[in-house]
Amino acid sequence: MAAALEHSKETIAMRVVDALRDDIITMALKPGDVISESDIAGRYGVSRQPVREAFIRLAQQGLLLIRPKRATVVKKISPTGVRQSRFIRESIEVEIIRRVAGQPSDDAADVLQTLIADQEAASAANDSRRFHTLDELFHRTLARLAGVEYAWQLIDDHKMQLDRVRYLTLGVSSTQRAIAEHKQIVEAVAKADPAAAETAMRAHLARAELLLNQTISDFPDFFE
Amino acid sequence: MAAALEHSKETIAMRVVDALRDDIITMALKPGDVISESDIAGRYGVSRQPVREAFIRLAQQGLLLIRPKRATVVKKISPTGVRQSRFIRESIEVEIIRRVAGQPSDDAADVLQTLIADQEAASAANDSRRFHTLDELFHRTLARLAGVEYAWQLIDDHKMQLDRVRYLTLGVSSTQRAIAEHKQIVEAVAKADPAAAETAMRAHLARAELLLNQTISDFPDFFE
DNA sequence: CCCGGCAGCCTTCCATACAAGACGGATAAT
DNA sequence: ATTATCCGTCTTGTATGGAAGGCTGCCGGG
The missing domain is CATH 1.10.10.10 (Winged helix-like DNA-binding domain superfamily/Winged helix DNA-binding domain)
Incomplete structure (x- = not known):
């Protein structure tokens, strides 16, 4: 190494x-x-x-x-720390998606569509590393569209705990499902429907909880 | 010094x-x-x-x-940095107050009432330093009641920018008004009314924007 | 006058030596 | 056999000297 x-x-x-x-x-x-x-x-x-x-x-x-x-x-991974990092991320991303869906810019939906197309390509090529990068870019783009890109940088610092968990589950995560959820979010943005967008975003982020629980039982030594 | x-x-x-x-x-x-x-x-x-x-x-x-x-x-204070710190804080605190007002514990309202009483005492004694401490404790207590006290620690790190602004406006901020707003929040919690609590919280946090703008014009050299 | 180079002084950065606490095992007393 | 103590050896913490780069201003040539 x-x-x-x-x-x-x-x-x-x-x-x-x-x-x-x-x-x-x-x-x-x-x-x-x-x-x-x-x-x-x-x-x-x-x-x-x-x-x-x-x-x-x-x-x-x-x-x-x-x-x-x-x-x-x-440091061992703290389950409660991860959960609260997720809480923070959800709080912020919900607020972001409300803003974006509330007053979507003209090209917002187009830009997001393009990103999803790239993700489908990465998924088809089974390139999970690239898929992960694109997934991150998707969320960061939402932050930019809401005018709070700086805030995303700030999330980044406290997202590394989640990243360690994610790395343990690289092959597991179903890219297809993530893409479908992204599509729902973009759809709500296109319709300028904040409530639907919020629901879709919460559902999307909620999946992480399941992965966390599974990962804890798979690698108990890595957790507190 | x-x-x-x-x-x-x-x-x-x-x-x-x-x-x-x-x-x-x-x-x-x-x-x-x-x-x-x-x-x-x-x-x-x-x-x-x-x-x-x-x-x-x-x-x-x-x-x-x-x-x-x-x-x-x-480092000079970055106005956009401060605004986005505020955005983050608002996102999280709104989520917190929703949780607390949604499923308030039995003693929640009582604990908060006590804190407000202390604040009134500090305000009457013109002890702005102590008032500031109690104000912080009020918000931290809300986080604890929502079961995400760890998340508040995390806010703390990025709250120092706001604190520098706040220190510049120590005599200015009207403690009376802050107390009144705190009361509205607690009232909504007592009624278990998440929507009202959210509105009250957003109004409470929104005042910081005004202070920021005034502070920028008062101390332009301290900002980027 | 104008402008380029160079020297001195500043800074942070890196290397190295030493100090001091924590831990584990050997050892000796009971 | 058990237990307390000491000592060697690890660790991180601190001090200090020098290296490398940036900035300023002088100075000399045009």
């Missing part, structure tokens, strides 16, 4: 952050794993200092837990 | 974080001010290392802006 740091970002610390976050989300580093500054530093051939700063950043993002003078561990 | 670090927390870095955050929110450090690691380190009599880590943490919380190899500045 993670042989050489990609020298994409400016500082070493940033590169370490990106590398570690990727390892954590893709479960190369599993919840509960114990790591240490010198460990990671040696693995990447850098000094402890930038690794330490990376730890601080990732700890603030809820991916690591620094136990002073003891050790640093990859 | 901030003579000796209160030795409340474990590590020096944490103490520096608390001290700096307090200075920023209370406007002892003004938006646009340039600071440096050695500057702060000398001021508190510690080495640069813990200061540097404090900078990283505060930068991730959006209070500082680290410009690599150049300098570190107290």
Whole structure:
């Protein structure tokens, strides 16, 4: 895992952050794993200092837990934390979809239709990685249409817990169903029907609860 | 300002974080001010290392802006950032108040009534600092009653921008009006009327928009 | 006057050494 | 056999020196 740091970002610390976050989300580093500054530093051939700063950043993002003078561990996934992250996301996305459906711009429906077409292509090609990216883009586009794209960035920070769960269920999730639900949402937007849009959005997000419960029983060691 | 670090927390870095955050929110450090690691380190009599880590943490919380190899500045307040923080808060608090008013627990109204009484006392004593604390507690209590107290912590992180604005308007805000609005909210909860509760909550939060606009014209240098 | 280069000073960034707490196992006393 | 204590070894926390890059202003050539 993670042989050489990609020298994409400016500082070493940033590169370490990106590398570690990727390892954590893709479960190369599993919840509960114990790591240490010198460990990671040696693995990447850098000094402890930038690794330490990376730890601080990732700890603030809820991916690591620094136990002073003891050790640093990859944080286990907190079910209640995930549920409340979902609560937050639902609150915001419902408000977003109300705005978009309430005063849809002229090209809103068209843009969303195009995205769904791409998703169908990705689904047909069985490219779940790309499908995931497009799914995210779909929701981000809704935020942009509501004029609160900045708010989505903010969700992003607290969405990584959900992403870890999602990664564990990559093959499981039925892309067909997700696409159908997206279509319902767009349909409501086209009709400028906020109430229907809200209902469709809530139904769409509610599925995550089922996945979470299944994942907990499949990988109990990864949860608190 | 901030003579000796209160030795409340474990590590020096944490103490520096608390001290700096307090200075920023209370406007002892003004938006646009340039600071440096050695500057702060000398001021508190510690080495640069813990200061540097404090900078990283505060930068991730959006209070500082680290410009690599150049300098570190107290971030100016972004009006659109504040508006979108408000959007997020409104989304979540509306969802919360719906839940609370939809299925109010037995003692919900009583607890809230007590808080309002305390607020009236603080208002009568002209203790705006305490009033602010109680106002925050009111909203946090609502989150607890809805079973999503963790979610409130999460709001807290992104509420500091709003707090800086609020501090600039300490004497301005009419506590009487806020109390009246709180009463309306509690009344709707007591009647178990989610729609009325939602309306009252939105009206309550909407006032912040006016304060923001006035503050921008009063302190243009503090905004982007 | 105008403009390009260069030097000095500033910053953050990185490396390294040391300090101090926490843990585990060996060891010795009971 | 059991238990308390100490010591080696891990960890993160702090201090400090130097590296690398950016900014300013002087200075000299046009």
